[in-house]
Amino acid sequence: MPLPLVFLVLDGNSLAHRAFHALPHLATSQGLATSAAYGFTTMLFKVLREIRPGMVAVCFDRGRATFRHEHYSAYKAHRPGTPEDLRPQFPLIKEILGAMNIAVLEEEGYEADDLIGTLVQRAEEQGLSSVVVTGDQDALQLVSPLTRVLVTRRGISELEEFTPERVRERFGVDPAQFPDYKGLVGDPSDNIPGVPGIGPKAAAKLLKDFGRLEDLFSRLDEVDARYREKLRQHREQALLSKKLATIDRGAPVKADPRDLRWPGPDYNRLLEVFSRLEFKSLIRSIRQQLGEEEEATHPPAAEVKTHRVEYRRAGPAELTLLQEECRRAGRVAVALAGSRREGVAAAALKAGGSTYYLDLDDPSSGAAAREVLFSLLQDRSIEKVLHDAKSALWLLSRHGQALEGLALDTMVAAYLLNPTTASQDLADVALEHLRVVLPSRGEEALAARADALMRLADVLPEKLRLAEMERLYYEVELPLVGVLAEMEMAGVAVDREYLAEMSCELEDKIQAIAGEVYRLAGEQFNLNSTRQLGYVLFEKLKLPVKKKTKTGYSTDASVLEELAGEHPIVPLILEHRQLVKLKSTYVDGLAALIDPETGRVHTTFHQTVTATGRLSSSDPNLQNIPVRMEEGRRIRRAFIPRRPGNLILAADYSQIELRILAHMSGDENLINAFRRGEDIHARTAAEVFGVPLEEVTREMRSRAKAVNFGIVYGISDFGLARDIRISRQEAQQYINSYFARYPGVKAFIERTVAEAREKGYVTTILKRRRYLPELFSANRTVRSFGERTAINTPIQGSAADIIKLAMVRIHRELKERGLAARMILQVHDELIFDVPQEELPRVKELVREHMENALELAVPLTVEVKAGPSWYEVRPV
Structure with missing residues (x-):
């Protein structure tokens, strides 16, 4: 049987590290980190598909100490240890390679590069073509007419191919001179010192003129005076650097390329591993690759089968x-x-x-x-x-x-x-x-x-x-x-004419604001161009630069909000952006989605998307209509009853998440405040600021409201300080005062996070689960997100459970009573109905009863019911 033509060999360690740092944190539902394993595998599939090799091997480092450390103890000394989330993924990668029927090679005291170099040397001696895939440029010394090297770029998504010509074009040296090149310029990533003061261009010129490093030192008198003394002073360091950078092509590798023929994957084993690791896209990819003939070749296994x-x-x-x-x-x-x-x-x-x-x-x-x-x-x-x-x-x-x-x-x-x-x-x-x-x-x-x-x-x-x-x-x-x-x-019936009028009105306002922006800027420019806006703000108007990106000045919303007090042009730009989005996304976007047959918009409610249990909607997304600005609230004017004589009825839970927090925490002060029907934000303000209830100002109440809801979302002092524009020290004092007044809430938060770490998940009142693998991440930011989510999910998820339970009961009762009223929307804690006017008294009471009694809590649930000729015009009834 003739030998296959291409031998593929990969640097397992460097590619796993690249994958780990290129991808966001990924984990199974049980918390097993998988980002490196997933990234490595997707890259491997891509390379196998493109190279179509006959022989394959993946080489790994084995142990941190190698023969290079004997020559230079500081070799790679500054490199941080393997991240905690990455270390357990190496066995996963090797398990995947085992299922792929790909050989895994490692030798004590040698790096993966040495094993790769040895295998490539043997392949060349047998006249075989090789392809090396790595994230490390050291392998470029292996490039030859028979060996190509593919080096990762941009994480693992792109590979740059190096042939002898490409190495010379890129570095100015032959592949065989690459260790000499490293001997001069060094390599900070491996802590290889090189020769101080000699950069890539100088190194390439010296090696072009003198060949090897040893020849350069034997002819130092002929070297340009600019470099002669540096080379003389650092001769031993340069030669040591070359030695450290040289791949050992005589490593004691037991395998021969002839032994590494690749028969293809064991698809059944691979599917079992991918199933356990929840690599669903890779599973689909495998099935797409398998034709009937291949499936016959690989009969179904007991674990995972077609x-x-x-x-x-x-x-x-x-x-x-x-x-x-x-x-x-x-x-x-x-x-x-x-x-x-x-x-x-x-x-x-x-x-x-x-x-x-x-x-x-x-x-x-x-x-x-x-x-x-x-x-x-x-x-x-x-x-x-x-x-x-x-x-x-x-x-x-x-x-x-x-x-x-x-x-x-x-x-x-x-x-x-x-x-x-x-x-x-x-x-x-x-x-x-x-x-x-x-x-x-x-x-x-x-x-x-x-x-x-x-x-x-x-x-x-x-x-x-x-x-x-x-x-x-x-x-x-x-x-x-x-x-x-x-x-x-x-x-939901929509007033098309009103939307058209509002679109024209918004366009006039957008143009007027743009004109004022141009007047303040002293010139016309493209308001949608980040580059042009950056020039006007930071070069022409000399506003302080808050953040830069790779392409220039950042003009995102957070930057503009920070600059709002610096110049009157900034609030106008913010308003312009808001109105443009309002017009395009909501006003014009809503009109485009009106069904020509019914004259209504038919949103899609998604029941199985959010991790908390809340419903979401799309086409159109009716849960994201902005209501903080008046123009956003006015969009609700377009939502009208389906026939004349009907009304829109809106029923909204009052502070449901804070009431659930009181119930779940069992905090007596919070429970009693709700039972007494107090204004919870004013009560919190009185406690936090230490003033009588009647002396609470609007600003105090506003800040207390931010604390109340911030606690539900696990807010930090930094987040609270940013939200209400105070110092972190002051924000922490507010949080401390809150917990001093409501110790049961603090105990609930601590208990919830501890139980989540113990179980791996949190639950709502009705036992809805959310798994939180983020709690076990070595990354502090990811872990903090997991803790905030552990606090918020039981509360937000319980609110979702309650309103869903109310929806089911209300829908059933409307039918049983033979009422013509219809539930048409759910938006967060609010239910919207289309009600004939004569049914309003009965429907109002029915809705209130089922919403307020959906679930028995330690505090009363209260619902505000409003009705009117449109969603915008509803008033208490």
Whole structure:
């Protein structure tokens, strides 16, 4: 068998370090750091795909002391130790390489470079081409007509290729002279001293004229006088530096390139490792690379396997069998394919032991399949298992059909079990909980999805029970699916003419502000150009420079806010930016999203995105409409009832997070303040500033409010000082005074963080979990974020649980009472309804009752109810 043509060898240590520092902190849901392992693996996949080698090896350092330390004890002495988060990732990388069937080589007393040099030397002796991948330029001395070196640039995302010509072009020396070059210029990264005063250009010129370092020293009298004395004084240091920089090509490596043939990965082992490390994008990448032929070559293993399912393509006879099996089993798993515009195009159903594929567009059997499918989906006696049932409800609505008997939505269940995962797609859920990889295309893929759903129905409920989230799932999240679907389908009526008027008004104001900015600047310029704005502010107007970037002056919002008092032009620029964003994103953006058929906007509510349990929305995002400035609040004027005579009703929880804090902390002073119905911010101000309640000023109350909410979000003295523009010392005094008055809150915070470190997660009142791997990071900033999140999540998550519970009960009661009122929006702690005027008294009381009594707390929940002809014009009722 002829030898493969290309030998690929990688420097494991340097590439792992590069990956670790190039990527943000990554960790599994259980807190295992993975950024270096993930980055290294993605880079490895890229190189293997591009090089297509026949032989592969990865070399690692072994131990810190090498033969170079015997010559120079300060070699690499200034390098910091391996970061705590990186050290445990080397075994992970080696485990991945084992699953890849790639040899791992290391020798005591030698660096990875030496092993690479030895292997490359042997490859060249056998006439083989080699490619070296590294983050260390020392390997450039190995470059030859048979050996290329790829050096990482910009972390690990780019590789720069070096051939002999490229080395000469870049450094002015031949590859073989690279140790001589390092002997002169040194290498700060390895603490190699070189010759002081001789830089890269001088070193290249000297070596071009004299060849090797030894020849240069033997002919010192011929050297330019500028360098002669420096070289004479540092002769031994230069020769030592060359020795330290020279790769040993005679290391005792037992392997030979002939022994390192690469048979390709063991895909099943690799999938098992990637599954454990939660590398879902890499798993998908593997499946995309595997064709049918490769899958036959690598049969499924017991741990992780490709999900193959026997299924029947449903004609008339099979449709009858399907109906019988569904009714006999009492449960069916349903996977639908289609689009919101066209509706359902195909379906796969699993009932009993059989899986069926239904083509609803088939000319001969599509009509019958459609009838059977819709009949089964509306049969309440048969439990339904779906993934993303809200999307299924949208598809069915295109046919005027509904879904009854939803027993399990696997997307929502998986989200509760692991809320911080990047994707809740069924393929990812099946991989995590069933250890199977679903096919991605065709009939078989849809059939496999239905089969996986039924298997998940046997797994996920038990996991929810063990995590104590059954009540949260069955009473809150699962029924909420239908509530959100109906809210999305109902949509919100929008006054198009008002938006057009507001757009014109904002444009006039934007132009007027721009004109005033130009007058103050003394010239016209592009307000959207950071470079031009920077010139005007910092060079022409001579404002103090607060921050610079690689491309020049920073003009971001934080810089401008800091400069607001320095010149009248700055507040105008800030206002201009706010109004431009308001117009483009919200006013014009909202108008563009009005459905031409309904005249309404139909936002999408996301139930499985946020780690805290809060809902989010998109297209349009109705939860981010800015309300701090009047122009932002006026956008709400565009949201109107769907028909004349109706009103918009808004019901908003009052200080729900602070009330939850009182309940969870058990602090008597905080609980009593809420029970007495006191203004909690004024009460806190009185305690913090040591004044009677009646003497609390507006500014005192404002600062106390910042402290109250800051405590909920785990704010630091630095953060509080920045927010209310006081010194850190003063901010810390406020925080200390707060904790002195509310010691139960301080104890709650300390207890919550300690328990989170012990368990790895925090929980809400209804046992919603959030895992916090950040708490175990060696990076102080990341760890501090984890601590703040541990404090805030139980509070914010409990608020989310409460309003969701209220939504489910209100929605159910509106239907049971036969009321025409509809819940149309949820925005943070506020619910919005479209209500016929005659129903207002009943709906107002119904909404207040269910919101205030959603969950029993140690303090009362209070709700402010308002109504009016638009969302902006609501008034207390």
